[in-house]
Amino acid sequence: MMKTWTGQGWRDFQDGDLRPDDRGFLLGDGVFETLRVKGGTLRRGDLHRVRFEAACRAMDLDCPARWEAIAEGAETAGEDAMVRVTLSRGAGPRGLGVIEAPRPGLFLSASPVSEPPDGLALVTAPLRRSPSSLASRHKTLSYTDNAAARRAAVRAGGDMALCLTTQGHVSGGDCANIFWICGSELVTPSPDCAIRTGVTREAVMKCAADAGLSVREGMFSPDALQAAEAIFVTNCALGVVPVRSLDGLEFDVRHGAVQALKRAEVIVG
């Protein structure tokens, strides 16, 4: 399914809806949001809305549709689906010239939900994320660095890249937030660490107390991960996924606290 917003509501995508002079294509100039539809209902719609609207504000993008219409559109994808909302700045002059009257394009696409893996092998990426970069902090159409980090991780036999900041602090997975368990603490990089403050990240932090954990956000060196009892990553498509190894160092994918958080995340709104 691919839908596009026409101003008169949603319609199926047609050839020509996306033009090659679109800034989203030429410059990665736009944002997206990945939504999970479960049992015909958009999951955590309010959290996604807050994040999507924050990304639009940060990018000076006016979305041509109200969030309610996007959410409704997403729910037409089926009983269970991943829906990606892509908002592009639209066509503009050559180069970086500011568009006088931008006409942003809105696209919805749906994919089946896939079963999360039991565990992921992380490989630390050579490239570092700038904490001040919009591309690091929001879901923009500029994912080159994450895609490159993923390719390097896969080449090294891994499943996902671990990205650090330019200051050398842990940031997160190439498309996921990262957490680790240290005694009774659930530890995760703070928003200053070039992370997207994920919707599932937020949900997991809400579950921590029930799992007997206190949450500690901060700026951590990668050594902190090596000393962790267990590590996991989160995103909206996968939920909570244990980390099987980090740069070859193995971790317990059946750690009790991680399993408890995985179960709790499925329940918490």
Added chain:
Amino acid sequence: MMKTWTGQGWRDFQDGDLRPDDRGFLLGDGVFETLRVKGGTLRRGDLHRVRFEAACRAMDLDCPARWEAIAEGAETAGEDAMVRVTLSRGAGPRGLGVIEAPRPGLFLSASPVSEPPDGLALVTAPLRRSPSSLASRHKTLSYTDNAAARRAAVRAGGDMALCLTTQGHVSGGDCANIFWICGSELVTPSPDCAIRTGVTREAVMKCAADAGLSVREGMFSPDALQAAEAIFVTNCALGVVPVRSLDGLEFDVRHGAVQALKRAEVIVG
């Protein structure tokens, strides 16, 4: 003009040539190169080729056309034109999953050449570039940060953003390299400063000796710019353009050495 490569040569772009599941659109996953056609001939084709091929290698991208065919295609744009070559990774699975058999898409678009301004007002961008980022070092389809820097500069009454690295060193304009004059020295950030090593940058460095200047590449604090006699930026579309002001501090746009380099750049191959 917009052309696309089909394997049987170039043809005019048609609706549907660019699909919304293209990674170039969804993730900014691809590269581009901006070419200048002058008198029906591609200018500095060899330098552009070296840079384009380096970007493809860095991105693990196989270009479906030989450079000669791209150059020939560019030269069909007209006697005088800017031609943008856009290479996208093509369609792939949801998320960052590695594409098994990628079919990269190649697009050429042409724009008229515009007269460069007499001088540009630069405004320092709040965001910082990571020197290890592919998006910083190559012309990728992930230009979100440059576009955001430009918008902020324009909002502040400027024409172009000056970007710094995460370490606080001068990097360059949002879509240009930067140089300044300090006595008999022509100073510019080194390739370690999150810059794209521009084709016009290289040409200007070749002209320096004839203009009585020695070239100094390095990592410089923004203070170095404030103490400069004159500043200019370079790119393939504009050539050499003097900087009129930086964050409100004014500079001489008629500085002799800058004018000499501007004239020399027009001549040097």
